[in-house]
Amino acid sequence: MSDATRSEPSFDAAPLPQAGTAEPTTAVPADVAAELAELKQRHAEVSDAFLRAKAEVENTRRRAEEEVSKARKFAVESFAESMLPVKDSLEAALAIENATPEQLREGSHATLRQLAQALERHKVVELAPAAGSKFDPHQHQAISVVPSEHEANAVVAVLQKGYLIVDRVLRPALVTVSAPK
Template sequence: MNEESKVTAENEEIKDENTEEMNETVNEEASEDVQVEDNNDIAKKISELEAKAEEAENRYLRLYADFENYKRRVQLDKEASQKYRAQGLISNLLPAIDNFERAMQIEPNNEQTKALLEGVQMVYRAIIDALKQEGAEQIEAVGKEFDPHLHQAVMQANDSEYESNIVVEEFQKGYILKDRVIRPSMVKVNQ
């Protein structure tokens, strides 16, 4: 081989080495770019998944809180319905009790009427005792200060014997069941 062919062969060899090195460098850089792109995609997906997980956890916590509130409301409703179970019956009995009270106001003029009145009073007391056993009581009105939650003023009086805003007369008895007013007392109030 002559000198020129040797140099050409060496040049070719150097070219091939340089080309190989350049290809390796380009491949490495391309690989790094792909890895960087892959890392960016992975990071983006991770952040999306974290956001979705956080949203799902928040939704779960809201649903859990709603369910706990629902259970508490149901329990309170159950307790209230148990506590006031007799309210409907008592409300239906009040007109009959009013009639008993009116019947007891008559003046007996003979023995038969007295006996009948005593029977009516016994039945009336039995009904009132049954109401008390269920937690219902009559609202005290006469001589008490007017309370709009317990009394319904239907008339006003100007009586010097009573102070202002005091109940002077009761026209219809009011009833309260535990802490709930079933029917307010109808009263006359002093100015």
């Protein structure tokens, strides 16, 4: 058949039924109608369950955001509460006008113990490497390199103690380090 003799399909014609389907009839068999009603019911249930689950996830996300916000806002509250006795002790020491040097020294030691206990309660650990220990760049900051009888890159002296919070460096220890020989 040549292209000239081939007729083009007309789009004005009624649509042909698809293969495997029958002409639509007005009467639907009872079992098909029951199955359709059951599927509509199941669809409604699943849609409702989906919407409820989606709302629950959104509520959980919102509550978690609120809790994180509150945790950030009040994270320092417990630490500040631990510092109040230290402040009270310092104010009490300053209120004594005729304190003897021994009283001031004793009060300073007591206040330092309070401060150390408060820091310890909040997992702030002192970092003071011993002389001769290996220099750790993750926990120490070398201020100078000096000749020493210690092996190379060993801590010679601690100029300022460092501090850790749990395992995180809050402030590195400032140290002098032995020079290579």
